[in-house]
Amino acid sequence: MDRWQGKIAVVTGASAGIGAAICKKFVEEGINVVGFARRKEKVEELSKSINGKDGAILHALKVDITVEDDVVAAFKYTAEKFGPISILVNNAGIIQNTTLYDGDTNCWRKVFDTNVLGLCIATREAINIMRRHNVDGHIIHINSVSGHRVPPIPCTNVYSASKFAVTSLAQTLSNELKALGSRIKVTSISPGYVETEIVKVNGFLQNETITKLEKSAPRMYPVDIANAAAYVIRTPPHVQVSELILQPLGEPV
Template sequence: MPNFAHTFPLFSTTYLSSPFPIFSNRVLSLPHRLRLHHLFTNLSTFILLITLVNKFTHRIEVVPVSLNYPHTMVLSMEKWVGKVAVVTGASAGIGAAIAKALVESGVIVVGMARRTELIEQHGEDLADKPGKLYACKVDMYNEEEIVNGFKWVEENIGPVNILINNAGSSKDTTLYDGSTEDWKSVFDLNILALCIATREVIKMMREHEINGHIVHINSIFGHRVPSFGMHVYPASKFAVTALTETLRQELNSIGSRIKVTSVSPGVVQSELTTQSPDPQKREFYASIPILRGEDIADGVVYALSTPEDVQVHELTIKPMGEAN
């Protein structure tokens, strides 16, 4: 057993408070810390957890320290620095938050949307970050514009390494007396646009021999149907869940190393929820636990940060206190 009290002065302290529920929030003596060490080494991965308690803020920080034991998973965005990512629906909400997080990580991002003036403004705001944000005007309802948009990216920015399929919509239209045009609008954007963008990017990745990553921004309503009216929206997101697994199987069948991840958020602050023009909707979404776009961006960065032999297939993100 290494002498941690010698290596890390913090371990010379007789007691260390524990944030782990398995210890019932009791004070840990040195023998308890040694048993915690044995627990991690038995898992073939040792991570030293140092608990730091700020006496002024009472904030607890858990600091992982790798000691180069085998099979330690290292999360890093370094492999994507200087690479090209496309984020659809990047003008606001989740898409804008993801684009920002990627630029801050050193990624060259192309935001696809109709409101390119908003993306250009975001790009100016991020001018001092290590990456860069470009705007590409694309109507994601139009297949020709999608195809031409990816051609423009390849010819002017570079081949795509990351695709974030974020563009999506919902319509207040019931199944018993709804508008066919509204149904079609939801399915065209949430399903067909996602498929078209994915196809174009995979063709590009295979041509350039890129082991890229495709992320579908799904929803918890792609796994269960809510009790409040979402109409055809859950059906469109259930399709995304199926398409994620179908794509994973298809990529495996051709020996591809391209990753695919579904990120399924709970309700998120956006133009469809807290910023809706409908006052009743705004009031409803203000009354329930809700996520921020930045929370989803953090989840996307986590999935992208995993090593090449690790694939996050499904990531569900819910706000604390969500009822269902």
């Protein structure tokens, strides 16, 4: 971790769940973090509770990852205010309570705008900064096991497709960077079920099948994914963890 201490990491979707846990873990390891979130006040509240190593702190920026101008401006501000970005964690992601057979087009669009296009725009902006400042940085996509196999549960509609896209995007980005001779690393972290607010905030509380599964399913917790993110950035410069799949013990493979 020594080479990252005092450096700048950006974490999207930083207000709760996995994003908040990664912010906390990185700051405790001595990395200065800028948390992007629509609920900026949640990130500010989290910042007050973290004891950062060597003075590292969590900064909050109000950013809607689906609005390109927001994302571009946030990266520009971060680089000018805090310094070059060394790590990007693309954590922002949503799932919508709809279907494919009679689904809501706006719900589908929100998923792709957040999980795919928002991720691509954030990645582009971070890499442009890294390359301008000759930073051998690290891009982490928080993916899902749903990006490798389609879960046999209802109402996931375009979510799994969006995560399959993330799997492809990580591999494609790695190939593009390799062709440039860049030493920026790319890692896709694909968790199984993690206990977060995702069921509550995306309107699934009325879906009996989903709520029943949520209550009984084996689970991990945000801190487990934060520890995984810390592990992949700890690897030496010549080692790239391209894909890391984590599942709670007992979850179907």
